Amino acid sequence: KLIVLMLKYIQNYPYCMDRVRKDIENIGKIGKDPNGGVSRPALSEADIEARMYVMREMEEAGLKVYVDQGGNIIGIKEGEINEPFITTGSHIDTVLNGGIFDGVVGVVGGLETIRLINENKIKNKFPIALIVFTDEEGNSFTPFAGSKYFAGLLKKDELHTIEGKYENIKFGDALKRFFEKSKAKVIEKFPYSIKNHFELHVEQGPILEKEGKDIGIVLGIVGVLRIWANLEGKQSHAGTTPMNMRSDPSIPLAKTILKVREIAKKDIVGTLSYINVFPNVVNVIPGSIKLGIDIRSLDKTELEELEKQISKYIEDESEKEKVKANISSYIEDPVLCAEENIKTIEKSVNELGYSYIKMPSRAVHDSQIMSRITKIGMIFVPSKNGISHAPDEWTDWNYIYKGVNVLYNTLKIITEA
Numbered sequence: 001k002l003i004v005l006m007l008k009y010i011q012n013y014p015y016c017m018d019r020v021r022k023d024i025e026n027i028g029k030i031g032k033d034p035n036g037g038v039s040r041p042a043l044s045e046a047d048i049e050a051r052m053y054v055m056r057e058m059e060e061a062g063l064k065v066y067v068d069q070g071g072n073i074i075g076i077k078e079g080e081i082n083e084p085f086i087t088t089g090s091h092i093d094t095v096l097n098g099g100i101f102d103g104v105v106g107v108v109g110g111l112e113t114i115r116l117i118n119e120n121k122i123k124n125k126f127p128i129a130l131i132v133f134t135d136e137e138g139n140s141f142t143p144f145a146g147s148k149y150f151a152g153l154l155k156k157d158e159l160h161t162i163e164g165k166y167e168n169i170k171f172g173d174a175l176k177r178f179f180e181k182s183k184a185k186v187i188e189k190f191p192y193s194i195k196n197h198f199e200l201h202v203e204q205g206p207i208l209e210k211e212g213k214d215i216g217i218v219l220g221i222v223g224v225l226r227i228w229a230n231l232e233g234k235q236s237h238a239g240t241t242p243m244n245m246r247s248d249p250s251i252p253l254a255k256t257i258l259k260v261r262e263i264a265k266k267d268i269v270g271t272l273s274y275i276n277v278f279p280n281v282v283n284v285i286p287g288s289i290k291l292g293i294d295i296r297s298l299d300k301t302e303l304e305e306l307e308k309q310i311s312k313y314i315e316d317e318s319e320k321e322k323v324k325a326n327i328s329s330y331i332e333d334p335v336l337c338a339e340e341n342i343k344t345i346e347k348s349v350n351e352l353g354y355s356y357i358k359m360p361s362r363a364v365h366d367s368q369i370m371s372r373i374t375k376i377g378m379i380f381v382p383s384k385n386g387i388s389h390a391p392d393e394w395t396d397w398n399y400i401y402k403g404v405n406v407l408y409n410t411l412k413i414i415t416e417a
């Protein structure tokens with residue numbers, strides 16, 4: 001019985017699981033917060049240190065490593081033909097006080113896939129590129145900065161002049177700092193065509209755990225609506241200013257918080273997640289408040305309607321309080337994964353004998369942007385208690401290994417010569 005169990009174990013993990021765990025743990029130590037969690041905003045000192053770790057590992061795995069003007073790290077393994085490429089990858093920047101798995105699993109998983117291809121002497125027909133995208137979370141500059149540059153949606157000049165939110169530094173200057181420190185080989189832009197793109201990621205929600213499945217095959221990625229509003233009131237004394245002589249931006253803020261809660265329903269989630277109050281002291285009526293809203297749906301028209309509805313609501317409620325509202329917003333469209341890639345991943349999972357479901361992604365990912373230039377596919381592994389973007393984000397190692405195996409097998413199926 002013991003031998004059967006051991007055989008099963010070996011069969012399930014036919015490669016070096018220690019390397020994957022070691023890489024995730026090592027990267028997870030970089031940018032650690034004193035009370036738990038990790039803060040590694042893009043191109044910060046911590047992010048640069050993590051980038052250098054990954055670049056070293058990429059080179060050790062025999063990849064030719066380049067960095068483009070979007071700060072994306074690109075590790076290339078040549079194939080029997082020059083083009084098109086198969087690409088895989090994710091991000092290693094984190095939200096402020098995030099977890100160690102979000103993004104990192106896709107990068108380390110891609111790295112391990114390359115090592116396994118090498119060790120098992122797989123001859124890949126198509127060249128493979130492992131990509132680490134810049135600022136996926138947008139906590140430093142702008143969401144998807146790297147993948148948008150990669151896909152041609154953000155021009156170099158536009159990107160390089162974006163002002164930092166985390167540090168008072170322009171993207172271009174932060175990038176220079178990274179180039180100088182890493183001595184990376186800089187290219188302008190990835191010049192090759194891409195046949196398929198795959199991303200391994202933790203689910204970040206509770207579905208796989210609830211269903212008791214090893215793997216999620218992603219059908220499509222949710223769309224996101226972001227609304228930012230600057231509410232300008234009249235700063236004044238909290239004790240002496242009569243109630244009828246106030247322009248207090250906290251009133252439209254409070255109403256908007258509840259409005260967002262009200263419009264969220266079964267398939268829409270909404271959060272007023274950013275509040276910045278000036279001057280934020282207890283005996284002063286706030287002079288201004290900046291708020292940020294995050295709303296998600298699989299239905300684009302729903303997001304477009306909500307964009308209008310909520311913007312108008314903020315304007316109306318501000319006007320009632322003699323508060324001026326400056327509103328900006330954007331929508332990242334929901335996208336579908338390519339049928340062809342869903343099938344390849346399904347074949348890969350079936351060959352390995354893992355359990356799976358097909359499901360939508362309710363977090364956004366670099367693959368969303370990559371869908372503009374190639375066919376995308378995503379592989380999910382379960383998140384413990386569905387927690388992510390928090391210090392207690394966790395995925396059991398055996399699921400990580402299964403996810404990496406699925407990515408490896410998928411790339412093998414698609415490119416083995």
Ligand code: HGY
Binds near residue numbers: 136137362
């Ligand atoms: O916000 C998101 O869904 C992603 O984790 N950046």
Ligand code: MN
Binds near residue numbers: 095102137389
């Ligand atoms: Mn994230």
Ligand code: MN
Binds near residue numbers: 091136365
């Ligand atoms: Mn992520």
Ligand code: MN
């Ligand atoms: Mn006083």
